[in-house]
Amino acid sequence: MATITARNGINVDQLVATIGAIQEDPAIAGFTFKATTEWVEGTRHQGEIRNFRHAGAQVERPEPYRLVGDEPPVLLGSNAGPNAVELLLQALGMCYGVGFVANAAARGFDISELRYEVEGDVDVRSFLGLDGPRAGFTAIRAKAWVKSPNATTEQLEELCQYVQDTSPVRDSLANAVPVETDLEVIA
Amino acid sequence: MATITARNGINVDQLVATIGAIQEDPAIAGFTFKATTEWVEGTRHQGEIRNFRHAGAQVERPEPYRLVGDEPPVLLGSNAGPNAVELLLQALGMCYGVGFVANAAARGFDISELRYEVEGDVDVRSFLGLDGPRAGFTAIRAKAWVKSPNATTEQLEELCQYVQDTSPVRDSLANAVPVETDLEVIA
Numbered sequence: 531m532a533t534i535t536a537r538n539g540i541n542v543d544q545l546v547a548t549i550g551a552i553q554e555d556p557a558i559a560g561f562t563f564k565a566t567t568e569w570v571e572g573t574r575h576q577g578e579i580r581n582f583r584h585a586g587a588q589v590e591r592p593e594p595y596r597l598v599g600d601e602p603p604v605l606l607g608s609n610a611g612p613n614a615v616e617l618l619l620q621a622l623g624m625c626y627g628v629g630f631v632a633n634a635a636a637r638g639f640d641i642s643e644l645r646y647e648v649e650g651d652v653d654v655r656s657f658l659g660l661d662g663p664r665a666g667f668t669a670i671r672a673k674a675w676v677k678s679p680n681a682t683t684e685q686l687e688e689l690c691q692y693v694q695d696t697s698p699v700r701d702s703l704a705n706a707v708p709v710e711t712d713l714e715v716i717a
Numbered sequence: 718m719a720t721i722t723a724r725n726g727i728n729v730d731q732l733v734a735t736i737g738a739i740q741e742d743p744a745i746a747g748f749t750f751k752a753t754t755e756w757v758e759g760t761r762h763q764g765e766i767r768n769f770r771h772a773g774a775q776v777e778r779p780e781p782y783r784l785v786g787d788e789p790p791v792l793l794g795s796n797a798g799p800n801a802v803e804l805l806l807q808a809l810g811m812c813y814g815v816g817f818v819a820n821a822a823a824r825g826f827d828i829s830e831l832r833y834e835v836e837g838d839v840d841v842r843s844f845l846g847l848d849g850p851r852a853g854f855t856a857i858r859a860k861a862w863v864k865s866p867n868a869t870t871e872q873l874e875e876l877c878q879y880v881q882d883t884s885p886v887r888d889s890l891a892n893a894v895p896v897e898t899d900l901e902v903i904a
Binding site: 538539540541544545548549552553556559560561562563564565566567568569571572573574575577579582584589591592595597599601602604606609611612613614615616617618619620621622623624625626627628629630631632633641643644645646647648649650651652653654655656657658659660662664665666667668669670671672673674675676677678683686687690694695696697698699700701702703704705706707708709710711712713714715716717 | 725726727728731732735736739740743746747748749750751752753754755756758759760761762764766769771776778779782784786788789791793796798799800801802803804805806807808809810811812813814815816817818819820828830831832833834835836837838839840841842843844845846847849851852853854855856857858859860861862863864865870873874877881882883884885886887888889890891892893894895896897898899900901902903904
């Protein structure tokens with residue numbers, strides 16, 4: 531009977547096998563993810579995330595993930611959902627979380643608690659067409675709280691730094707990403 | 718009786734008043750948004766977005782927005798929710814949508830349909846500790862479809878460019894943001 535080595539709920543055997551498979555064929559490291567946004571009314575939008583491409587092939591999920599986006603009243607909305615910059619902060623926390631737990635598992639560290647708070651400063655002047663600081667975040671601050679029964683503070687601090695260095699969302703924020711945007715006008 | 722000027726569901730009077738108020742007191746353009754992420758099991762996390770600070774004061778929403786994050790099986794998860802890089806793409810679509818609809822309202826353009834598809838390429842080698850391209854998105858592509866009964870194609874194209882230039886999420890991706898990350902080890 532095969533035994534699955536799981537730590538923190540991460541299948542370490544699969545993790546090791548995935549790394550081995552990518553070392554043999556780097557093409558399987560390539561993913562294209564996707565999200566669609568449909569305008570509803572006012573600042574309210576309906577978001578949907580479902581399929582992605584992996585190594586050139588389409589991967590389908592059984593159900594889409596649906597998400598309502600909106601603004602608070604002070605930004606002309608009605609609080610039907612979080613706004614776009616809040617989602618971006620959420621994405622960073624989620625990315626850090628996965629990186630921390632998976633790499634802890636790979637190092638043999640058990641995690642009993644892990645929590646992130648991420649906050650970011652935005653000045654809406656540029657968004658509103660006024661002179662002001664950059665349109666995006668001028669600063670983002672993340673803080674993690676972690677508890678482990680078998681890793682030292684030093685080991686957890688090294689891991690936290692490693693997770694920052696290899697986080698796809700952090701890298702997408704801390705270093706410029708080329709963003710191309712096209713428009714098709716429907717007649 | 719006061720008449721509210723609304724277009725595309727956007728309260729244009731409030732938009733104009735907000736711009737005027739910020740011109741008088743730029744401090745009210747400042748926001749600090751926040752998201753928390755709690756690890757559940759494996760790659761699964763529970764996200765929560767609720768309050769924010771505006772002009773230094775706390776703004777509370779009646780209810781938090783909760784969101785489950787996870788990975789697909791090929792990335793060691795069980796598809797309980799979208800992953801972090803998908804959320805980041807969703808954030809860009811939401812940001813573009815709000816910018817397009819609000820600025821269209823300010824220009825007097827009615828929008829009858831608006832939809833964004835955003836996709837991005839990621840290579841997971843750096844995330845897995847292997848030599849490879851950057852950890853984050855190597856490219857992001859957005860496409861908008863828009864229909865308006867009273868704006869020309871040229872006007873919509875100019876607006877699409879304006880929205881790109883003033884989008885907080887696009888700016889946060891296309892230009893580097895300082896990201897600071899701290900760790901507190903729970904004894």
